[in-house]
Amino acid sequence: MQVILGANGVVGRELARRLPGFTDHVRQVARTPSRVNETDELVTADLLDAAAxxxxxxxxxxxxxxxxxxxxxxxxxDQWPRVMRNAIDACARHGCALVFFDNVYAYGRVDGPMTESTPYNPCSKKGEVRARIATMLMDEVAKGTLRAMIVRAADFYGPGATLSLTHATVTERLKAGRTPQWVGDARAVHTFTYTPDAAESVARLGNRPDAYGQVWHALTSKDAMTGEQYVRIACELAGRPYGLQVAPRWMLRLMGVFVPVLRENMEMMYQFEHDYRFDSTKAAQALGLAATPYREGIAATLAPR
Incomplete structure (x- = not known):
């Protein structure tokens, strides 16, 4: 039996679709869980509650x-260290392996490609939290109290990835007949992980005993994509003329006064003002798989749902 803690997100749904290839019992755990597969077991739980x-x-x-x-x-x-501690303690208690799906915030700004050996050097408050909980997890692995791994992904794009930057700034605007937008420097390289590739990586690595005790980067295209290139491809596939609006930092800061999510994103702007290169060679070689090309992924992202 395999369990998804914090189910129902876009990667969680994609993961749930893949797990029946490895197990006949999938348990979905969330405050309001829902089935992806007909046979899924649903468990209502708050991950801030250790007993639950x-x-x-x-x-x-x-x-x-x-x-x-x-x-x-x-x-x-406040909450991430508690969630991680509860997950670690629960898995250690029941002899269950733990796969933590993470982002790249702990690395901070990196000159060159981010790899699994990139040291933690966070330059944001959220990055500091991510570095803390990742270290907490791998310290348990080093002590031998837990079998676990970390699988990291770059920023998302993909079908149903409604919380991704590109959903609001590109996908939804093109569908509404409006000009796409970008933040930061549209000419800077910015790697994106396709959500089905992220889920495929997590499912396959989670079911490989030799993958534990390590950090992995989810399958991600090697192409040096920029915001401008992403938008050009999206416009072409949507049958729209190319156009791009870039919001300057001062405008985002002003908008953040009224839109909390924009205010929270200001400390992460370094990711869009400088090259952001994410390397998943390790997983590609171990799994013998290639990431979805951007053009194919963007086409699927734009397709009617």
């Missing part, structure tokens, strides 16, 4: 931590 988390993990061989918390640095600092 332990009960949710009981009987599982592998647990995938895909929780999403409110995008607020104070909330993250």
């Amino acid at each position: 988390t332990a009960d949710a993990v009981k009987g599982a061989d592998v647990a995938y931590l895909l929780a999403g918390l409110k995008y607020d640095a104070r909330v993250w600092a």
